[in-house]
Amino acid sequence: MTVLAVHGLSASYRKNKVLHDVTFNVEPGSLTSIVGPNGAGKSTLLKVMLELHPKLSGTVSFFGSTHSKMKKRIGYVPQRGSVDWDFPTNALDVVMMGLYGQVGWLKWPNRSHKEKALASLEQMGMADFAERQISQLSGGQQQRVFLARALVQDADLYFMDEPLAGVDAATERAIMTTLKELKEKGKTVMVVHHDLQTVEDYFDHVLLLNRTVVAHGKTQDVFTKDNVYRAYGGTLRWMREA
């Protein structure tokens, strides 16, 4: 069964069409990188699929059903820069937010929620920083908190927007270890990624995007010089020898 089926998806941003006729299917247990030049619509694609941004046309189905019915099985890690890190809260609290959908209306998180959140922080090597105000964390630590928040959701399908952007080497290793563990557990992960050099090492599938799908499939089949050039057009400055 396909985890995610996108068909003929189009979307615009302030009258500029940023996604046109995007069609692809994602198999369970895959670790896919979404790669493309700036303005290719990578973040918008995530937002449209998650119904955070309106679509013009097309269909998106999750586990053969709709987004609203499958919300609890979908996890989302927004770009780190999309939130205000001066917000008066600590790391543990941010991770707990991942559970708010499960806590339910008019209820407060309880001890078991807190324990889950602490376990997630521990998994990301952030247990010592649970009580730390989030503005006092480094960029890499903030990203790990975001990952911990996604883990605590215990979703089956994850969307992550540039989780490896601007993080230190240790955080990059910690995040990739976590992503591989998710994959081993049969979870499906789609990651907006910017570093072409690491695509082959980190991801088994790749979706090359430039407003529409340029190529999609197993990394070894699809991540070729030709396809990458087609996705990036004239903007590509660096490319390994294929």
Add this chain to the structure above:
Amino acid sequence: MSYTGWILLTASLVGLSCGLVGVFLILRRMAMMADAISHTVLLGIVTAFLITRELSGGHMLIGAIIAGSLTAVLVQWFHARGVQQEAAIGVVFTTLFAIGVILIATQVGNAHLDVKHALMGEITFVPWNVIELPGIGEIPEATFILLLVLSVVLIVILAFYKEWKITSFDPGLAASIGIPVVFMHYLFMSLVSVTTVAAFDAVGAIMVVAMLITPAASAYLWTDRLSVMLVLSSSFGVVSAVVGYYIAVWLDTSISGSMAFATGIVFLISFLCSPKHGLLARYVKPVTMSDS
């Protein structure tokens, strides 16, 4: 209760309600919306008066909620169509406010409403305008409405505490896990509107902005916890109201002006002395981060 007692109680209720609502105005970066709504509730109040021909608190609250929501909807509408957020706020609120001023000056001018009263408030009259409550006795109407509004604000903030937190911090995640971000936005705008109109008699539509923004901005400087920020902000609101009243008595001057001035003093003290962000802290000792 004594005359002064009622005034201090009324002003403190303003400080409490505004302090609580203000925290989320600051955290949602919507300080400008407070300014806008504080003006446009005037249109709601005047319209309510024109329709019902009486100055009743209940009608005014409903008019204010409608005017406040209209402001929020219009700002959002223009912004979604490419007008800059701040330009949209500026255009919408001045226009709605102007309609309110025109209506007041033509239709209602010689009745009970006047522009100066609406803008500056007149807390000195509050204790005389009483209503009879069964079991409690006489209570000034403005005080009673503020008590109601404070209860509503407290209930709505506590009942949806985690929803306010997550929609303020990360609306993207909130929406993705099924929290109705847009509904929460308009619910919050309604809270701002009722708080503003309830504070209308006490401090007026303009000075309420000081009560909404400044105590919360001060509290933000003292703490890294949302719950503590709420307690501090509402306390600062009360302190400013009480200190402001005595400044006004001492100088024999405008009460609403003195209260707004007092919030400014609280902010200045916070800005200079807060342990984490304060100016003095930087000179007294080097910044050390506590390891937890």
